Amino acid sequence: MALDHRSDWDLVNESQFISALKALPLHPGARGLMDDCAVIKVGTQSLIITTDMMAEDTHFMPDADMADVAWKLVTMNLSDLASKGAAPIGLLLGHSLGRDDARFLEGLNEALTAFGVRLLGGDTIAATGATTLSMTAIGRATHHPVPSRKGAKVNDVVYVTGVLGRAMLGFEGAAEHLDAFNRPRARLDEGRALAPHVTAMMDISDGLLLDCWRLAEAGGVTISLDPAAIPVADAARLDDCLRWGDDYELLFTAPADADLPVAAHAIGVVNARADTPLILGQTPLTNPQNLGYNHG
Amino acid sequence: MALDHRSDWDLVNESQFISALKALPLHPGARGLMDDCAVIKVGTQSLIITTDMMAEDTHFMPDADMADVAWKLVTMNLSDLASKGAAPIGLLLGHSLGRDDARFLEGLNEALTAFGVRLLGGDTIAATGATTLSMTAIGRATHHPVPSRKGAKVNDVVYVTGVLGRAMLGFEGAAEHLDAFNRPRARLDEGRALAPHVTAMMDISDGLLLDCWRLAEAGGVTISLDPAAIPVADAARLDDCLRWGDDYELLFTAPADADLPVAAHAIGVVNARADTPLILGQTPLTNPQNLGYNHG
Incomplete structure (x- = not known):
């Protein structure tokens, strides 16, 4: 997400924290805390x-x-499941009371209904200050x-399932994109359909x-993107998109x-690992700190 | 927990919130959001x-x-698993950065090691204000x-596995009980051993x-406790204990x-449902709001 541009100190601190987590006793299904989900x-x-x-x-x-x-909290979590081609079983909510709980419940109900997912459990607490939610x-x-x-x-082709930048424009107030920001959909059907066909998959949240x-780092490859082919x-x-x-x-x-069983946009190709993991057009990108919403 | 004595408004609001959650689409394994865990x-x-x-x-x-x-966050969650006689598979952490993260990681590592449990995943966020954690x-x-x-x-007998009030005394500073407050243990072994023998079980956190x-409400019965038999x-x-x-x-x-394969204290008996679900000695208890740490 892009609402928050944190200081370098925070980024260092966060990446240090995550590195330290990776050094704790990990379940093999944690995938080294390098993936979107555990298996x-x-x-x-x-x-x-x-x-999340x-x-x-x-x-x-x-x-x-x-x-x-509430809707976005659900989407964020289901989108991770979508990237694994998983069918949702249920959700657990961690809710701190206080800010407009009735509206929260309405949105949660709408999201559960829209995605056909059910609540499995949760915890409700009182807290002071800013609201924090977990799912x-x-x-x-x-x-x-x-x-x-x-x-x-x-030689694999790199694909994306839809247009990028809509959430940004919705956040900025563009009427036709409000829904993309406020009520994004998790690509559950697409993820299930694609799972047998992909060599690697993740959701684009950052x-x-x-x-x-x-994706390139995880695969030890270099991805070359064709900027003209990316749907924005x-x-x-383009650059902002x-x-x-949040897309x-x-x-x-x-x-x-x-x-492929799903319409998707071919946006680049996978090459052997070059000096950098990512090339946009003719430009090798060298610093992941500038590429998006960085939270490890 | 007893650090926080919230207002009636909060209690009403919280119970309303939980009632509203119960009206959402629930997975059958949610057990109506009436139990400690989903199955x-x-x-x-x-x-x-x-x-939690x-x-x-x-x-x-x-x-x-x-x-x-960190230790208590782990115990709180594992204690819920213990009450189901479950063997832990792993934990997922939701952490908001800021307050003494290095110490948090140390305690988390100690708890994972002590309980022989591994991390499955998590999410790390930046947040403002008071720290909120989820697991x-x-x-x-x-x-x-x-x-x-x-x-x-x-006619069932009601049992408890150990002495009550130690966490309270530890919170107040009593040296021999500090550990009970700061480093409580989840009764995982006891829960597994007891599961085949019990008719109902839960952990005492509130x-x-x-x-x-x-427990009496869930079973549609009345529990009569013998105050002299309760280990405190x-x-x-006695009343505070x-x-x-937090025990x-x-x-x-x-x-x-x-x-029973585990030493436990017989503290009461189960009777057919009377006017109230709980009788302490000769005293029927009529108001759950006064009985402990109320968070639904």
Whole structure:
């Protein structure tokens, strides 16, 4: 998300924190805390589990409609499941009371209904100060192997499922894009359909460039993007559209001859690892700090 | 927990919020949001999942050692798994950066090591103001049916696994009880051993009386407690010991002839439902608001 441009100190601190987390005793299903979700084998099935937090001031404005915030909390979590091709089982909510709880419940109900997902549990607390929310989503893998950020192969094509920059324009008030910012949809159907065809997949929550960088890093490859091929909501602001997050489209790689079941935009190719993991047109990108919403 | 005595307004608001949550689309495994955990069937297995939040000012003091806070966050979640007789699979952390993160990580590492549990994933965010933390624990049921709050039968005996009031005395500074407040243990081994023998089980996080009330309500019975039989850390403060929370012992019911594998204290009996769900000695208790740490 792009509401918050934190200081370098915060970024360093956050990446240090995450590095320290990675050094703790990790479950093998944690995928080294490098992926969007954890994968747990249960008998012959794989369960997918993810957790996300949202905080006032950082992820939503103090005057945000809490119904939209609830919706986005659901989308954020389900989008992680979508990137694994998972079918949702349910959601657990961590809610701190205080700010417009009735609207929050309305939005939560609307999101549960829209996505056909049910609540599994939660915890409700009283807290002082800014509202903090958490959600955990659990789902069932529909395809093995479960897609991951790793796996992009040289000569694969890089795809995105939809137009980027709509959430940004909606945040700025453009009427036709308000829905993209306030009520984004998780690409659950697309993720399930694509899972058997992709070599790597993730959702774009932090901006296309940053998430492409991560996909390339995870696969040990270099991704070359063709800027003219990337679908954006405002061509005059290409750069912003590629860096602003919150679009919740799927980013994936697949062999050039893959018969994709979902309409998607081919935006680049996978090459052997060059000096940098990401090249935009003719420009090698060298610093992930400038590419999008950085939270590790 | 008893750090926070909230106003009636908060209590009403919180119970209204929880009632509204119960009216949302619920997964059958949510157990109507009436239990400590959700139960998800996966093939022949049952997974147990629970989420808990902790907030500065509400659940811990601003000057608390964040290592202790991390430990307690783990215990709180694992104690819910213990009450289901579940073996932990892993934990997901929701962390808002800011307050003494290095100490938090140390305590988290100590708790993971002490309980033999691993991290599955998480989310790290920047937030303003008071620190809010969330954790989700997932485990595997070791016995079917999975114990629940429901199920206490007339003539069952009511048991508790350990002494109550130690966390309170530790909070107040008593040297020999500091550990009970700062580093409580989840009764995972006891929960697993007891699961095949109990008719109902829950953990005591909000005070014995309030949790007994809930167990009786869930079972549609009346519990009669013998105050002289309840093990407390300070007999002169029986009332406080029965109302303060944070002890994380297990509360359960079992038939009088059950051959329990764990030493436990018989503290009362289950009777057919009388006018109130809970009787302490000769005194029927009529108002759950006064019984402990009330957060639904």
